[in-house]
Amino acid sequence: MTDPVIRYSDAELEEFRELILAKLSRAREEYESLKSLVVNDAGNSDTDTAHTFNALEAGAETYGREEAVRLARRQADFIQKLQAALVRIDNKTYGICRVTGKLIPKERLRLVPHATLSIDAKK
Numbered sequence: 001m002t003d004p005v006i007r008y009s010d011a012e013l014e015e016f017r018e019l020i021l022a023k024l025s026r027a028r029e030e031y032e033s034l035k036s037l038v039v040n041d042a043g044n045s046d047t048d049t050a051h052t053f054n055a056l057e058a059g060a061e062t063y064g065r066e067e068a069v070r071l072a073r074r075q076a077d078f079i080q081k082l083q084a085a086l087v088r089i090d091n092k093t094y095g096i097c098r099v100t101g102k103l104i105p106k107e108r109l110r111l112v113p114h115a116t117l118s119i120d121a122k123k
Contacts, residue, residue: 006103008095017089020113024082027075034072038065081114088116097121 008016088094095104099121108115 006096007092008103010092012106013089013092013094016094016109016113017086019110020082020085020089023113024079024086027079027082031072031075031079034068034075037068038072078114085114 085094095106095109096102097104097118097120098116100118102118104115104118108119
């Protein structure tokens with residue numbers, strides 16, 4: 001006799017879908033905001049006022065742009081992970097630890113909805 005497949009119910013999966021869609025919407029807004037910062041900064045050249053900037057100000061501006069690019073990349077990665085979680089919901093494999101095969105606790109999924117590992121498997 002084989003063990004029954006353990007997964008979250010369709011109703012529970014829909015709850016997670018709503019949570020993920022809300023996070024995805026916020027993540028996309030944040031990504032667009034960061035992207036526009038980088039694009040707008042790229043157009044704000046200091047060539048016409050170079051004499052008024054000192055090296056520290058120029059360095060701070062460059063650092064700020066690099067930081068926005070780093071955050072935008074991180075946000076894009078987060079968006080991809082959330083989209084993959086939606087695919088797992090569609091496949092009804094969402095919330096199943098990819099190492100142990102057991103359900104990831106709901107509390108963990110509410111905090112990290114794109115999780116694919118239980119805490120035990122992550123250790």
